[in-house]
Amino acid sequence: MTYIRLLLIISVLSPIMTAVAQPANRAGIEQTDFGTFPDGxxxxxxxxxxxxxxxxxxxxYGGYIVSWTAPDRDARQENITLGLPSFADYLKGTPSLxxxxxxxxxxxxGGTFTLDGQVYTVAKNAGVNHIHGGRVGFDKKLWTATTKSGPEPSLALQYTSPDGEEGYPGxxxxxxxxxxxxxxxxxxDYQATTNKPTVLNLTNHAYFNLSGMKRDVLxxxxxxxxxQVLLTDKTQIPTGELKPVAGxxxxxxxxxxxxxxINDTTDTQLRYGKGYDHCWVFTDSSRTLKLGATLYEPVSGRLMTMYTTEPAVQIYTANHLNGSLKGKEGVAYQRRWGVCLETQHFPDAPNHPNFPTTTLRPGETYRSTTVYKFSVR
Incomplete structure (x- = not known):
C-alpha cells in the first residue's frame, strides 16, 4: 500500500516538477559582452x-545577425542563418554573414557616380567596381545600441557617418x-537623414539555410x-536592361x-555570377509593405515569408563560400550553403537615371522596412 501511495504522489508531483524545470518561454532582451577591440x-x-x-x-558591431532560431514542423528550434563562433572571427572579416x-x-x-553635377569617387573593392559601402562600410562600425523589452523586444542601432566617409557626401x-x-x-526598420545630397541603399546580408545547417540550400x-530581372555585364554591373523572367x-x-x-552553363548570366547573384524587380513597385518572396525547406517544413517596402531583391546563393569558414555549430560553410534575400534598390542606381532613385536630400527621411516571418507546413 505504501508503494502504491508513493507512486500516486510521484505521478501528481511529476508535472509540477517538470514545469519548474522547464519554465515557459519569456519574451525579452538580454545584453552580454561579445568581445573587445584592440583599442579597448x-x-x-x-x-x-x-x-x-x-x-x-x-x-x-556591424549589426551582424549572429544567430537566429526558428522551429521546424516538430517544434525543434534550430539556427537558420550563417554566423561565426566568436567576436574574434568577425573581426577577421567575413563574406557579409x-x-x-x-x-x-x-x-x-567603376567606383564613381555623379550627383548634382559633381563626381564622387568611392573605393574599388570588387575588382574595378565598388560594393557594399567600401572597405570600411557599416558592417565594420560599432553602433550605439538602445533596447526595448516586452512581448516584442527591439534593438535600435544608431551610427552617424561623417561627410566624406568612404567617399560619400553628407x-x-x-x-x-x-x-x-x-x-x-x-x-x-531603416531610417536615415543627411545634411547634404547623397546616395543611400541600405540592406541586411543574412545568409539563410532553413535546414538548420544540415545541408546546402539547393x-x-x-x-x-x-x-523581371536586371541583366548584368561580366563584372555584374547592370546593363540597364530589365529582362522578363518567364521561360x-x-x-x-x-x-x-x-x-x-543553377548549374545551367549555357546561361551567360549564371556564368557571370557563378550562380544566382542578381537583382529581381518586384511586380508590385509600390513602397508599401508587400509580399516579396518565400523560401521553403521541405525536410524541416520551415517556411520563411519575406515582406518589404523595397522595389527589388538581390538573390545570392553563396557562390564563393569554400568551406574555409566554420559556423557556430562547427559546420564548414561550403558553396551554396546559404541564400541571401537582400531587399534593396537597384545596383548601380546612381549611374542609371531610369532606375528608381537612391538620392537622399536634406529635409527628407529615408525609410525602409523588411520583415522575415517564419511558419511551418
Missing amino acids: RVAQLFTLRNTAGMTVQITN GPIIGRFGNRIC TLAVTVTYTVQKDNALRI NQELLIKAD TVFDFTKATSIGLR
Missing part, C-alpha cells in the same frame, strides 16, 4: 526572444531597428514575386528549388 572598445551581443521561443542574436550593409548595398560601376545619421515579433517574424524552394533560369514566379537550374 567593447562590442555587445543582444539576445531577443519572443514567447514562442524564436531567438535572434545581434551584435552592435548577416551585417547591415551601407552606405550603398550592392555595386557601383553627414548621414542612420538608425536600424530590429524587432522580434509575436508571430515569429523579425522586422528590420533543395530549398524559392518563390519571388517578380516578373528563363530566373523564373521563380512559382515555388522552385534553387538547384533546379
